[in-house]
Amino acid sequence: MKNVFRIIAIGLVGTFIFASCNKSDDTDWNKLIEEQRIKDSIENARIKGIIANQAPQLKSYAETNFTNAKLDTATGIWYQVITEGEASSYTYRFNSMGNGIVAPEVTVKFKEKLINGTVTDQTETDKTTTYLLSNRPYAWHTAFLPKTLSYNNQDVKIGGLTANGLKKNSQIRFISPSPWVYDTKEVKDKDGNVKIAANSPIVYEIQVVDIK
Template sequence: MKKLLSPLFLGIAALALFTVSCSKSEDAPVYDAEGQFKTDSTLLKNYVDSKYPNAQYDSEKGIWYEILAEGTGNYQYKIVDTLNAKLFKVQPTVKYTGRLLNGSIFDQTETDKTASFEILTNTGYYYPFESTIIPAWTFAFAPKKIGDLKLGGLTEKGLQKGSKIHIMVPSKWGYANRAMGKIPANSPLDFVIEVVDIK
């Protein structure tokens, strides 16, 4: 009889622990992307109205932006066609500053230094499915379209060498509900990006 009670007791204890752990995860708040986007939109509108009255608004994505310099380059953006997908690909070298709406800098290039990286993303419009960088930067660099393919970029030709852009974006196009270093979860972001080179 003792041999039968031990496994039964262990089974009941395991079931009780499983029930408690499940009830805790069910109580955890569910991320409300649409609600957060509305909250971010209000925060950004107030931020822009008080500091950047000349900013333009992309109503499809909820991004505010200012073109600070057009740039002198004539880079031709293109789509890379692979076996599995059509990809938007570009390799910029930049100087940048990233801020939270409270003005604190969370990242920036050092004085007299630049950052180089590759933006490689699936061309699925509105949210880059396989991106090497946050969607906000993809929308900043990409042209509105290439041929008949709509990319949703903020400018007609995309950023060029010498371009400088100021973008203020909802958390949806940044890190969403994930905290990242000095960036709290659900943070709208403010970037100034200067294109030193592009290839």
């Protein structure tokens, strides 16, 4: 069974998570829904505060380092599409139930760095790396997926950065607020040293070599 993103509206932005089956005849769904609504409200307020606090930094970086930088106001991500890619190379689609998006397998060359230019991860020279998109940070989901998808002849808002999403040979660079990447988590290197501090905005440069 292919992995899919399930779409859950939480007010600030659509979040994509793995779809799964979880049935229980004794579940108080109304209580669970209300509890989740409260949690989402608190989490959204936290995220909005961080995005607002980091916004001046990201704006300055994008205007200095990107050509024709664009801002996605829903996420606070600044981006530049370098190459559109091959439009017919991949079609993003909902699963048969209509409650999730099939997660593509993406083969990429990429660089990840801090706002000060320090490289924290990258593909080796002349090599590529393959990921299931659902296993990458949320900022990648937003970068890859299109703004909308059609389902039952209706356009459904997905929340991607671009109209068609990334395709084979697409190239993009973007800078993301910390909540859409590692958030409050510290990332350490193999020696246990912190290479990405908590609450760090992250810059990505991605070239899509293949997508399927």
